[in-house]
Amino acid sequence: MLHSFPNVRIGLMVGIGGAAPSQKHDIRLGDIVVSKSGAGDGGVFQYDFGKTILNCSFQATGFLDQLLALLRTAFATLRATYEMKGHQLFEDADKNLEKIRRRSKYK
Numbered sequence: 001m002l003h004s005f006p007n008v009r010i011g012l013m014v015g016i017g018g019a020a021p022s023q024k025h026d027i028r029l030g031d032i033v034v035s036k037s038g039a040g041d042g043g044v045f046q047y048d049f050g051k052t053i054l055n056c057s058f059q060a061t062g063f064l065d066q067l068l069a070l071l072r073t074a075f076a077t078l079r080a081t082y083e084m085k086g087h088q089l090f091e092d093a094d095k096n097l098e099k100i101r102r103r104s105k106y107k
């Protein structure tokens with residue numbers, strides 16, 4: 001990938017998680033979840049449900065090393081912005097829908 005796209009500076013490997021939403025965790029397919037690193041871990045965990053199938057819980061089996069400082073800074077900035085301003089997802093969606101409605105007059 002890096003040979004084909006020389007301007008790519010960082011590659012992230014992502015996966016798809018699947019779960020049923022609950023009252024406590026309303027996470028759905030397509031949502032983006034970012035882990036925050038803590039003391040002694042890199043924030044990217046490997047979980048194995050198969051090892052603890054009897055008690056129906058996930059068991060952390062390992063974690064990756066610390067992320068690059070550039071990514072840690074970017075994540076901290078995103079988190080601080082969210083904590084100060086919240087998100088504007090609904091407002092942004094409404095603005096985009098209004099743009100689509102306006103453009104449809106000219107088709």
